[in-house]
Amino acid sequence: MSFRLAIVGRPNVGKSTLFNRLVGRRLALVDDRPGVTRDLREGEARLGPLRFTVIDTAGLEEATDESLPGRMRRLTERAVAEADACLFLIDARAGVTATDEVFADILRRRGGHVILGANKAEGQAGAAGLAEAWGLGLGEPIPLSAEHGEGMADLAAVLAPLVEGKAGEEAEEAPQTDVDVDEEGETAEGPRVPTRARPLQLAVVGRPNAGKSTLVNRILGEERLLTGPEAGITRDAISVKTDWDGLPVRIFDTAGMRKKARVTDKLEKLSVADALRAVRFAEVVVVLLDAATPFETQDLRIADLAEREGRAVVVAVNKWDMDPEKQAKLRALRESFETLLPQLRGAPLVAVSARTGKGLDRLREAVVQAHDVWNRRIPTARLNRWLAEMVAAHPPPAPGGHRIRLRYMTQAKTRPPGFVVMCSHPDKLPEAYRRYLVNGLRADFDMPGTPIRLWLRSQSEQNPYKGRKKAQPSRLRKHLG
Template identity: 80%
Template structure:
């Protein structure tokens, strides 16, 4: 998959719809409103037997200053430079505009290979626009309909020879590698660690303008995501591969989440929904707070959402470089954290500065440690020894004069850790006793901050042989005069 294709064009010509068609998933947000896409989104595309990387870009604007549109254009131009092929998409129903002509000239200078596609070309209403596209001087346009999947075979015919040439160049420059696989000792299962093929999934969430995109750009070491003083710049949940000081990570940048009552526009609802989906697929969720206004109601709701989804949680306080009284402030933050989020008691609280890069080493260690706790498994023998001590210290209640008996405990799952307790009358066990056991698991088995699931299952006290018919011993059958059929 050595070929990279960048989809470029004016706003609202169908670039994101075509991107979703090529990757086979609804990854990019699509709406009738122009300018929905702002960041660069990469995906693994497939056309027939051809596999390649496709990049969805922001709509090309004529702005060249430091405005939001100007910064979006710079990101798109960067995608043009890094791609092997550019697919220049025009709207066949609208026809060729002066802006299309300007960007066609830019692509001729910046890209070695440009493919022209006239989208929305279904029906006779698009004939005039397709004919006009010849005037751009980029060759014969491919007549396409991203919405209905038309023209993909023609696109494959254009891309196949370019992909073959790219694979040949990659094979010539690839270093020789030792393909021998070392033998592993028998009966030994090594612990799982993140690998480039299966990286650690990390989602960065928070309110708008908390600095999520700036933080990820600092980790990547490049201006990969669109940033600025405006709140709510990010719309799509963008995933990016990252080698974080030797730790393979796929990190998700998400849109800022405001209170539900304030989210009125359809586009913002789609953005928030995309961010919530990223939380569900993540393994570790970094809740990014603003040091000036931490632990607002929306911050608490976001952290609680991550806990309810069963994700490992790390709380990071950004813009720490602007704080004057750091020692006093950190004590205040920790006290507020323990009081406002008791369900995440002991979760890592890290202070960082996305602008200067300070504290990112501590953030990496907190993420790695939280993931290790999230995957922890405890032996049944240790759990039952612990349960006996917990019962002895604080016996369960006795509703109706009969004490509830907790017989044994075992770990049913990890990611997050989940435990099953077999007991009598689980429906009568109060929530306070469940919290007592969960807090004990956190403290005694060093699982701070990670969500813990505890289920109580009923085990009957009845004798399993109570209703079983007794059989006559064989030595008495002869004495009683009973045959085998009579017994």
């Protein structure tokens, strides 16, 4: 386990900006307004030769009740308790506030390694605040500018003995892979098997207040993510690694996605963009519906987005424990699913209760099945025998009296499965016949629900002499002929 550093401080002192600076990417949402960060976000930091885990936390609030700020504070306190060291950040331009003094006192009493950082210390504007920081009793403050990268060398010098001491106490476990995996994620024997080094990437998406964070917490077996009755609590797409009953996964909890017309706030736009990034990065996407209002227009758009991005899709209906007519409702849901999402026909539909944990075993099986299908590769010989049977059963049309000939078929890629058919006049093959082939692939090769890509290519496209005029015989040949 690597050294863990938690960045703490009151709201809007630049914790997320410093987090992004340390991990080298814009992972955490950053905005001028306070209170943007709510959940704990972890990242692999690089600071010179040092490698460690950095944790971005919510701004410390004085609330201790069951309100949203109170729940955010408890998550931050938990991160402080689990971290090897804390970087207590203040705003050098604002100076030391009464809130800073309260939290500095809490950190002193808890013990452990506490590093004091004075952010926004560039120029002369932060000089007074930097001097005030000495009065917090946490040692020498490190002047920093997370926005411009100033002070990183000083921070590295303070962290170096702590990180190296941790490495000496606990040798990091080198990630082991049981099989050789190529760049596309396949092995010599078939689809890759998720390992701790390369876990299955799973994103949970849906409308606000569908129970995404509660579901992820139930899978993790701990209250890792902030939850509550308020809609739109989650803002960042938080990724967490876990072992789900023997299945190594990295789960992305995402912000709820509302209709585009309703998203006017800048921060919500950033949250939705972060969720869309998580979908593109995932291998399997769980579209979470609310059992009380399933398959609303926004649900269909989210599911269609995952399909267009080429992700394997599993549809889960949450809050199932609150529905009195379960069997009748499940039959109606399956019928609606087949009608409203024909592009995902055959995809798993699972009823779950994130609150009680019921149905999570079936959800795990559905995720594994969807991932296997998404990685499936079919031998070329089988594909061409199948293509000949499909053409014999229903020959393609003959526009203008010229029949379209489907000559050859091969699988070009997986993740999702993509196939190339070599044929004559590919531009004239009707869309209905293309759907006939795709539906046949789903049914005959057991690939329900996964996106299937089908490309038509003309063999003449490979002919470098296509379009050239026929060479005219010379006069001598005409005379001799």
